[in-house]
Structures are given as C-alpha cells and as structure tokens.
Amino acid sequence: MRNVLLSLTVLSLSLAFCHGFCFRVLPKAEWIDGKFVLPDSCVDVYDQKKHPLGSTWNTDHCMTCDCTRHGMQCCTRSGGIAVAPGCEAVVDETTCEYRFHMPGDPSTPCGPSRN
Known part of the structure; x- marks a missing residue:
C-alpha cells in the first residue's frame, strides 16, 4: 500500500x-518602400497555412497556436x-x-x- x-x-x-511544451515564433519585419512593416498574419510551422492576427487554431500535432502582433505561440494540448x-x-x-x-x-x- x-x-x-x-x-x-x-x-x-x-x-x-x-x-506542457510551448514555443514562440517572432514576427519578421520586411523592408517595404523604405519602412519596416510587420506581417499581418502568422504562418503555421506545421502546415505552412497563414492565420490572421488575433486567431487561435489547433494543429494536427496536438498544439494550440495563437497569432498576435508579438508573433505566434504554440503549446501542447496534451498537458506536458x-x-x-x-x-x-x-x-x-x-x-x-x-x-x-x-x-x-x-x-x-x-x-x-x-x-
């Protein structure tokens, strides 16, 4: 016992x-017409699909991802x-x-x- x-x-x-496991992908600014421009979306590292700022989605790899102006953050849904x-x-x-x-x-x- x-x-x-x-x-x-x-x-x-x-x-x-x-x-759980989390990772963050920082946004990459581009030089356009003499200015740095931040992206208006995030690209899912698993399936390469674009997701708009403010969106949240689940991947096929049991991750939940959020897209913000600070970048994309994904965390496991299985709890570690x-x-x-x-x-x-x-x-x-x-x-x-x-x-x-x-x-x-x-x-x-x-x-x-x-x-």
Missing part, C-alpha cells in the same frame, strides 16, 4: 509541475509529460490525450487510464 501511495504522489506531482510507473505513455493524436499501456503491448491498458 505504501508503494502505491508513493507512486500516486509522484505521479500527481509530476502532472502538476508539467505545464505524463508518467505512470510500469507503463508506457503515448499521446493519442486523435484526442490529444495520454494513453497508458503495458510496455511493449499497446493493446493492454494500465496506469491512470485503466478502467
């Missing part, structure tokens, strides 16, 4: 301290790194949630997602 409690405590702290002792964790790219399974056997669930 003590090992289970310790494992659950470590798991809870790990999830609480993991805020998850650990369950004795299990492997993978991000389901359909739901953008972690799924836990037995090491080497994706068909056998374990850990927090086990019912």
